Amino acid sequence: MHVNRPLKFILALSLAVSLGACSRAESLDNAKPVANAQAATQQAVITNISNAELQTLLDQGLTLVDIRLPEEWAETGVVAGSQRLTLFQKNGAVTPSFLNDLQKIAPKDKPVAVICRSGNRTRAGSELLVQAGYSQVYNVTKGIKGWIGEGRAVVR
Numbered sequence: 001m002h003v004n005r006p007l008k009f010i011l012a013l014s015l016a017v018s019l020g021a022c023s024r025a026e027s028l029d030n031a032k033p034v035a036n037a038q039a040a041t042q043q044a045v046i047t048n049i050s051n052a053e054l055q056t057l058l059d060q061g062l063t064l065v066d067i068r069l070p071e072e073w074a075e076t077g078v079v080a081g082s083q084r085l086t087l088f089q090k091n092g093a094v095t096p097s098f099l100n101d102l103q104k105i106a107p108k109d110k111p112v113a114v115i116c117r118s119g120n121r122t123r124a125g126s127e128l129l130v131q132a133g134y135s136q137v138y139n140v141t142k143g144i145k146g147w148i149g150e151g152r153a154v155v156r
Helices: 005-018 051-059 070-076 098-105 120-131 143-149
Strands: 031-035 043-049 063-066 112-115 136-140
Touching (some): 043 051, 043 120, 051 136, 051 143, 063 098, 112 120, 112 143, 120 136, 136 143
Parallel strands (some): 043 136, 063 112
Antiparallel strands (some): 031 043
Protein backbone atom coordinates (compact mmCIF):
# COMPACT_ATOMS: atom_id res chain seq x y z
CA MET A 1 0.00 0.00 0.00
CA HIS A 2 1.39 3.40 -0.99
CA VAL A 3 0.96 6.23 1.53
CA ASN A 4 2.03 9.78 0.66
CA ARG A 5 4.53 11.61 2.85
CA PRO A 6 2.15 14.13 4.53
CA LEU A 7 -0.26 11.33 5.38
CA LYS A 8 2.60 9.24 6.81
CA PHE A 9 3.57 12.21 9.00
CA ILE A 10 0.00 12.71 10.24
CA LEU A 11 -0.34 8.99 10.97
CA ALA A 12 2.97 8.93 12.84
CA LEU A 13 2.03 12.07 14.76
CA SER A 14 -1.34 10.59 15.70
CA LEU A 15 0.34 7.41 16.90
CA ALA A 16 2.85 9.37 18.97
CA VAL A 17 0.10 11.36 20.62
CA SER A 18 -2.05 8.32 21.30
CA LEU A 19 0.92 6.57 22.90
CA GLY A 20 1.44 9.54 25.19
CA ALA A 21 4.63 10.82 23.64
CA CYS A 22 3.37 14.35 24.10
CA SER A 23 2.75 13.92 27.82
CA ARG A 24 6.43 14.24 28.66
CA ALA A 25 7.76 17.70 29.39
CA GLU A 26 10.53 18.22 26.87
CA SER A 27 11.82 21.53 25.63
CA LEU A 28 12.41 22.66 22.08
CA ASP A 29 15.08 25.15 21.12
CA ASN A 30 13.69 28.67 21.25
CA ALA A 31 13.85 29.05 17.47
CA LYS A 32 14.06 25.78 15.60
CA PRO A 33 14.43 25.71 11.80
CA VAL A 34 12.45 22.87 10.24
CA ALA A 35 12.38 21.82 6.61
CA ASN A 36 9.24 23.16 4.92
CA ALA A 37 7.26 20.30 3.40
CA GLN A 38 6.26 22.34 0.34
CA ALA A 39 9.65 23.74 -0.58
CA ALA A 40 12.80 22.02 0.61
CA THR A 41 14.88 25.15 0.04
CA GLN A 42 12.75 27.30 2.37
CA GLN A 43 12.99 27.13 6.14
CA ALA A 44 10.12 27.27 8.58
CA VAL A 45 10.55 28.28 12.19
CA ILE A 46 8.88 27.12 15.39
CA THR A 47 9.42 29.55 18.23
CA ASN A 48 8.57 28.76 21.83
CA ILE A 49 7.01 31.77 23.53
CA SER A 50 6.03 32.80 27.03
CA ASN A 51 2.69 34.27 27.95
CA ALA A 52 4.17 37.78 27.99
CA GLU A 53 5.50 37.25 24.47
CA LEU A 54 2.12 35.90 23.40
CA GLN A 55 0.40 39.02 24.72
CA THR A 56 2.78 41.24 22.75
CA LEU A 57 2.14 39.25 19.57
CA LEU A 58 -1.64 39.31 20.13
CA ASP A 59 -1.46 43.09 20.51
CA GLN A 60 0.19 43.11 17.07
CA GLY A 61 -2.65 41.08 15.53
CA LEU A 62 -1.22 37.55 15.59
CA THR A 63 -3.74 34.71 15.09
CA LEU A 64 -3.93 32.45 18.16
CA VAL A 65 -5.46 28.99 17.72
CA ASP A 66 -6.61 27.10 20.81
CA ILE A 67 -6.30 23.45 19.75
CA ARG A 68 -7.99 21.87 22.77
CA LEU A 69 -11.28 19.98 22.95
CA PRO A 70 -14.59 21.87 23.33
CA GLU A 71 -15.07 20.61 26.88
CA GLU A 72 -11.65 22.04 27.79
CA TRP A 73 -12.63 25.45 26.41
CA ALA A 74 -15.81 25.32 28.49
CA GLU A 75 -13.89 24.30 31.62
CA THR A 76 -11.23 27.03 31.61
CA GLY A 77 -12.27 29.61 29.05
CA VAL A 78 -9.87 30.80 26.35
CA VAL A 79 -7.53 33.70 25.73
CA ALA A 80 -9.55 36.58 24.29
CA GLY A 81 -9.45 36.54 20.51
CA SER A 82 -8.50 32.86 20.28
CA GLN A 83 -9.74 30.83 17.36
CA ARG A 84 -11.10 27.52 18.69
CA LEU A 85 -10.11 24.60 16.50
CA THR A 86 -9.58 21.10 17.93
CA LEU A 87 -6.42 19.43 16.62
CA PHE A 88 -6.38 16.11 18.47
CA GLN A 89 -9.58 14.18 19.09
CA LYS A 90 -10.21 12.32 22.37
CA ASN A 91 -8.66 9.16 20.89
CA GLY A 92 -5.48 11.07 19.98
CA ALA A 93 -6.16 11.12 16.23
CA VAL A 94 -5.73 14.33 14.28
CA THR A 95 -9.07 15.93 13.44
CA PRO A 96 -9.38 15.25 9.67
CA SER A 97 -10.59 18.75 8.77
CA PHE A 98 -8.08 20.58 11.00
CA LEU A 99 -5.67 21.83 8.31
CA ASN A 100 -8.43 22.89 5.92
CA ASP A 101 -10.25 24.71 8.72
CA LEU A 102 -7.03 26.32 9.91
CA GLN A 103 -6.24 27.73 6.46
CA LYS A 104 -9.59 29.57 6.56
CA ILE A 105 -8.53 31.51 9.67
CA ALA A 106 -4.72 31.55 9.39
CA PRO A 107 -3.01 31.77 5.99
CA LYS A 108 0.19 29.75 5.65
CA ASP A 109 2.26 32.83 4.87
CA LYS A 110 1.26 34.61 8.12
CA PRO A 111 2.56 33.84 11.61
CA VAL A 112 0.26 31.74 13.80
CA ALA A 113 0.42 30.74 17.47
CA VAL A 114 -1.01 27.58 19.01
CA ILE A 115 -2.07 27.03 22.61
CA CYS A 116 -3.36 23.98 24.48
CA ARG A 117 -3.73 23.04 28.14
CA SER A 118 -0.05 22.83 29.12
CA GLY A 119 2.06 23.14 25.98
CA ASN A 120 2.41 19.44 25.17
CA ARG A 121 -0.08 19.11 22.32
CA THR A 122 1.11 22.37 20.78
CA ARG A 123 4.62 20.99 20.53
CA ALA A 124 3.36 18.23 18.23
CA GLY A 125 0.85 20.58 16.60
CA SER A 126 3.59 23.07 15.74
CA GLU A 127 5.49 20.37 13.88
CA LEU A 128 2.33 19.44 11.98
CA LEU A 129 1.78 23.07 10.92
CA VAL A 130 5.34 23.35 9.65
CA GLN A 131 4.95 20.11 7.68
CA ALA A 132 1.74 21.55 6.22
CA GLY A 133 3.61 24.61 4.94
CA TYR A 134 3.27 27.23 7.69
CA SER A 135 6.44 29.31 7.78
CA GLN A 136 6.24 30.86 11.28
CA VAL A 137 4.62 29.00 14.15
CA TYR A 138 4.64 30.12 17.78
CA ASN A 139 4.25 27.47 20.48
CA VAL A 140 2.82 28.80 23.76
CA THR A 141 4.91 26.66 26.10
CA LYS A 142 2.88 26.89 29.32
CA GLY A 143 -0.56 26.63 27.72
CA ILE A 144 -3.79 27.96 29.16
CA LYS A 145 -2.82 26.63 32.61
CA GLY A 146 0.20 28.91 32.63
CA TRP A 147 -1.86 31.81 31.27
CA ILE A 148 -4.46 31.46 34.04
CA GLY A 149 -1.75 30.74 36.63
CA GLU A 150 -0.26 34.16 35.91
CA GLY A 151 -3.64 35.76 36.58
CA ARG A 152 -4.30 36.59 32.94
CA ALA A 153 -7.89 36.97 31.77
CA VAL A 154 -9.89 34.42 29.83
CA VAL A 155 -13.27 34.59 28.11
CA ARG A 156 -15.93 31.93 27.86
